Amino acid sequence: METELWPNLIAACRQAKLPLWLVNARLSERSQRRYAKFPALTREALQGLAGIGAQSAADATRLEALGARDIAVTGNIKFDIAAPPEQLALGHEFRLRYGNRPVWLAASTREGEEA
Numbered sequence: 001m002e003t004e005l006w007p008n009l010i011a012a013c014r015q016a017k018l019p020l021w022l023v024n025a026r027l028s029e030r031s032q033r034r035y036a037k038f039p040a041l042t043r044e045a046l047q048g049l050a051g052i053g054a055q056s057a058a059d060a061t062r063l064e065a066l067g068a069r070d071i072a073v074t075g076n077i078k079f080d081i082a083a084p085p086e087q088l089a090l091g092h093e094f095r096l097r098y099g100n101r102p103v104w105l106a107a108s109t110r111e112g113e114e115a
Helices: 007-015 027-034 039-047 058-065 085-098
Strands: 020-023 051-053 070-073
Touching: 007 039, 027 039, 027 058, 051 058, 058 070
Parallel strands: 020 051, 051 070
Antiparallel strands: none
């Protein structure tokens, strides 16, 4: 799930007949203006995708204005999960253990960052 388009990757996948989807897509008005400065490149990249799952209707409209096709509004799929009961129980246990105070979690660190 990228936050920008990679025209060479899209073109290579298209040439290899590998469908490539842009999912959880969002596009701010500012980014739309920036992509609009390169209309041919942007349109070709967007039309090289097998489809797009946009987070909102506004995102879909901005993408369509740049030349995208096959857009579905899917919402933010990062939050479309149901936590397993054992994870919920573990979260409840942590809340009891640490009380009602802020907790900072570094869930995706690289070597050396935790030190």
